[in-house]
Structure formats: C-alpha cells, structure tokens
Amino acid sequence: MTKRFEDKVVVITGGSDGIGRACARRFAEEGAHVYVTARRQEMLDQAIGQIGHGAIGVQGDVTKLADLTKLYDRVGHDHGKVDVVFANAGTHQPIPLEALDEAAFDATFDLNVKGLIFTVQKALPLMTAGGVIVLNGSVAGSKTYPDQSLYSASKAAVRSFARSWTLDLKDRGIRVNVVSPGATETPLLRGFFDAAPGAEEEVIKGVPLGRLGHLEDVANAVLFLASSESSFVAGHELFVDGGVAAV
Template sequence: MTRRFEGKVVVITGGSDGIGLASAQRFAEEGAQLYITARRQEMLDQAIRQIGHGAIGVQGDVTNLADLTKLYERVGRDHGRVDVVFANAGMHQPVPLEALEESHFDATFDLNVKGLVFTVQKALPLMAAGSVIVLNGSIAGSKAYPAQSLYNASKAAVRSFARSWTIDLKDRGIRVNVVSPGATETRLMRSYFDAAPGAEEEIIKGIPLGRIGHLEDVANAVLFLASSESAFVAGHELFVDGGVAAV
C-alpha cells in the first residue's frame, strides 16, 4: 500500500456508504487525515468505526448550507486547510417524465447540483495551489437512460461544472475533474437487482468488459484523480464503466 496522501486533509461528502465509503477507506489507508459527512448519525458512526485511521465524521446534509459551514469550520479549526475535496453525495431517483412532480425535481437538483456546488464553494477559502477537487458524476450525464431524465440532467450539470471550474480556478492552481461510474455494485444497486430478476444479466450484456463495476474500481479512479499522478489532468471526465460510454 502506498502512502500518496500522507499528511493530506481530505473531505468526502456522503462518505458513509457505497463509493464514498470505499474511497474514504482507501484515502485513510494511504495516510490522509480524513473527514466524511453523512445525514444519518448512526451510519456515520458505523462508517468511522469501519474506516479507522483517525477518520472524523461530521454529521450534516450538503443541501443545508449551515451544515456545510459547520463542516469546514471544523476542518479549518483542526488543520487550516483542505487538500482534497471529493464531492460525492448524491441520489438516484428514477421517475418517468409523465410522472414527474416538483418534489422529484427539488430533491434531485438540491442534492446532486446545489449540494455539490456549495460543497466546493465553501471549501475554497481553505484550498491553496496544488489542491484537488473530484466530482462524482455518472455515465448517465452522457447517455440517455430511460425514465431518469432528472438524474441524467443533474449529472450532465456535474460534468459541465468541471469544465467551468477548471477555468475559474486555474489561476489558483486548483484542479477539478469528474469520476463517472457506470453500473456499480453498491448496496442500493444490489437491492434493485434482487427485486428485479434478470436485470443484472441484461445490464451486463451492454458492458464490453462483461461485469458490473466494483466499488474498488471507482475508488481507484478517485484516488488517481486526487493524487499527483494526475497532476496534468484537469477538466476531465474519467468513465469507470467497463467501456459503456466509450463504445
């Protein structure tokens, strides 16, 4: 195990489950001083026990700007800086166009777009040259999956932010990139497969590499984008999808 993040201060939103938790474990193992957020205290406590390595949990909701302020005030008091932000918190709520209601729009865009924007903005006072921002997107931002137009659009916005913020932050020496997973073996996806016999097999048929992604596949990509190994990569979207978006 390398120690690429020895002494680095890393903040991950939505770090108590799935891709956020898998990435948090890797950052901690590689020496980071890690801060994660989650809305539910019990899941946050469980994740902190699982991660170990002195990781710190700050309960909060990224759609609540006061909670984000609380997060960065804590990090500022402890370290006075942030070296890496992984804006990971998000949601997936498939709803056909004909069934969309205002509540669906608000929930998806508040978390996937508004929450991500202010997660980044409120970190900036603590970020210096050489800091890195990684945004969690999705191949759904590039492909038209049915019955999830809100989700697709929210992830297309994430891709656009990486382009815009690369220009906005270039003079400060802060890099921004997007990791965009395809179908990945999360707890929520597994529950979907369990409830829909045959769905996993159908999805795999469309994946050139012939399998669902593992959490570690995405975490590896996140750490690459956050590390000095990607020092000349900026404004980029890294698909972690077994080849779906590329071919």
C-alpha cells in the same frame, strides 16, 4: 501500501456507504486526514469504524448550507486547510417523465447539483495551490437510459461544472475533474436489482467488459485524480464503466 496522501486533508461527502466509504478508507490507508459527512448519524458512526485510521465523521446534509459551514469550520479548526474534496453525495431515482413532480425535481437537483456546488464553494477558502476537487458524475450524464431524464440532467450539470471550474480556479492552482461510474456494486444498486428480477443480467449485457463495477474500481480512479500522478489532468471526465460510454 503507498502513502500518496500523507498528512493531506481530505473531505468526502456522502461517505457512509458505497463509493464514498470505499474512497474514504483508501485515502485513510494512504495517510490522509479524512473527514466524512452523512445525513444519518448511526450510519456515519458505523462507517467511521470501518474506515479507521483516525477518520472523523461530521453529521450533516449537503443541501443545507449551515451544515456545510459546520463541516468546514471543523476542518479549518483542526487543520486550517483542505487538500482534496471528493463531492460524492448524490441520489438516483428512476422516474418516468409523466410521473415527474416538483418534489422529485427538488430532491434530485438539491442533492446532486445544489449540494455539490456549495460543497465545493465552501471549501475554497481553505484550499491553496495544489488542491484538488473530484466530482462524482455518472455515465448517465452522457448516455441515455429510460426513465432517467432527471438524474441524467443532474449528472450532465456535474460534468459542466468541472469544465467551468477548471477555468475559474486555474489561477489558484486548483484542479477539478469528474469520475463517472457506470453500474457499480453499491447497496443502492443491489437493492434495485433485488427488487427487479432479471435487471442485473440485462445491465451486464450492455457492459463491454461483461461485469458490474466494483467499489475499488471507482476508488482507484478517484485516488488517481486526487493524486500528483494526475497533475496534468484537468477538466476531465474519467469513465469507470467497463467501456459503456466509449463503445
């Protein structure tokens, strides 16, 4: 195991399961001081036990600015810096256009857009040259799927932030990129497939590489974007989707 992140301080939002937890474990294995957030304390405690390596959980909701302040106050007190932010927290709920309401809009954009913006903004006082921000996007930000207009729009915004923030932060030496997974074997997606017989097969038919993504596929991409191996990569969207966006 390499130690690309020895003594680096890494903050991951939405890290209690799925992609966030998989990335947290990998960062921790490679020597990072990992801080993970989640809304539910019980799930956060379980995740910290699975991540190991001294990872720390800070309960909080990224849509609440006071919770983000609490998170970075803890990190600042412990280490005085942040080297990597993986803004991962998000939600996905397919909703037909005619069924959209204000509550659905608020739930999606508060978490996928507002929470992501302030996760990054509030980290900046602790970041210096060489710092890295990785945003969790989605292939849905570039591809069209039925009943996903709201989700797709929120992820298109994430892609736009990476471009804009690359310019905003270039003089500070902070890089920003997006990792955009396709259909990935997460608890959320598995629950959807279990409730919709035949859906998994249909999704896989549309993937050129013929399978769902694994959590490690996405973690590999996130750690690459966060490491010095990608030091000349900025404002980029890295699709981890089996070829869906490209073909």
